[in-house]
Amino acid sequence: MPPVPDKTPGDTSWFVHDRFGLFIHWGLYALAARHEWVKNREKIRDEDYEKYFKHFDPDLYDPNLWAAEAAGAGMKYFVVTTKHHEGFCLWDSALTEYKSTRTPCAKDLLTPMVEAFRRQGMKVGFYHSLIDWHHPEFPIDGTHPRRDDEDALEKNKTRDVRKYADYLYGQTRELLTQFGHLDVMWFDFSYPNQLHRGMRGKGKDDWQSERLYKLVRELQPQVILNDRLDLPSGWDMKTPEQYQPREWLQVGGKPVVWEACQTFSGSWGYYRDEYSWKSTELLIHMLIDTVSKGGNLLLNVGPTGRGEFDARAIDRLRGMGQWMKRNSRSINGCTASDFTPPPDGRYTQNGKRLYLHLFAWPFQHVHLPDLAGKIEYAQFLHDASEVHYKEMDPHAEVQNMTQRGQPGTVTLHLPIVKPDQAVPVIELFLK
């Protein structure tokens, strides 16, 4: 039996079925177009960063198009940055003027987005930054743009993290009460052990995470809460970032619900001049690899300052959609399998259906250990064409044209030419 994580407070039942979601990082940094950490990396002052606020005008923004691209790619939920570390808010928060409604665009961008994705039948998640490089009460630390100012420590004397925690609490309350039923709450992030020029990092005591936690559970008890509030328990999922775990993630020796978050090109916000874009095929490999280890994939788009997904993102999303259209049965509803896949293969499983994904195309035969006597029928998933298989006699003599079988092994007979699928999938019906 594949692992089943212990039950946690939030409702993860839909999540471990759906497996594939869209992350959206959108804020003022889309105008800089060189990483969502640009303010930090280039140590930009508030007054200089202000030019992005003054020019933020996403006139081509149509969340229906975004939601349609996501649904077309086979994604089932989305998580959007309500506020990233720069502090800028996408909704009409009563607690700040640093929000989209005060820019030239003059609109609440979040409400129509939530509605558009819901219309596509997708679940709704909010990313909310714990860090805030704009709020005047947020004490400067090693992740802050002003970290290397001569007078950073001096400036901190007038900053009160408790006042910032109240702001964080109030905005979280807005997010949990003004947008209906929420499916995911994704806080980011804690770094209590960081130390920079005598300034310590921030964690649960600074955010008052216990209080935030109670608020979340009181207002949206079902919501899936991520693991970045610096709390030892209470979260529903782990969030490995920018790497593929080697195996099902465990905490304290026990398997947990997990979601890998990944980018197309390295940065999360729109980055015009980044050229490390992953191929569609690699992204499909990553999705399969994730599900084969019992996880979810949250794949990120950084929309442009005019409010569009750029052509490179659309190309990847549509490419994945092409594959998902015919192969999503090996993703949705699936989890890890106990069977050992052949080299360059990944298994996912949904009850009596076992899915073999072939990352490299072999010549004619693929040998599947431990499956002798267990298969009832085999077909390609994309076109339901039969795949012949044999349980070769382990005792048979080696002949010119066949090889002695391995005990317990099933050998699939494949066509010479790889089917026209980024990753061909063979659906094995188990007895």
Ligand code: GLC
């Ligand atoms: C990070 C980064 C960030 C990104 C994110 C996604 O820790 O700070 O820019 O939003 O995590 O996982």
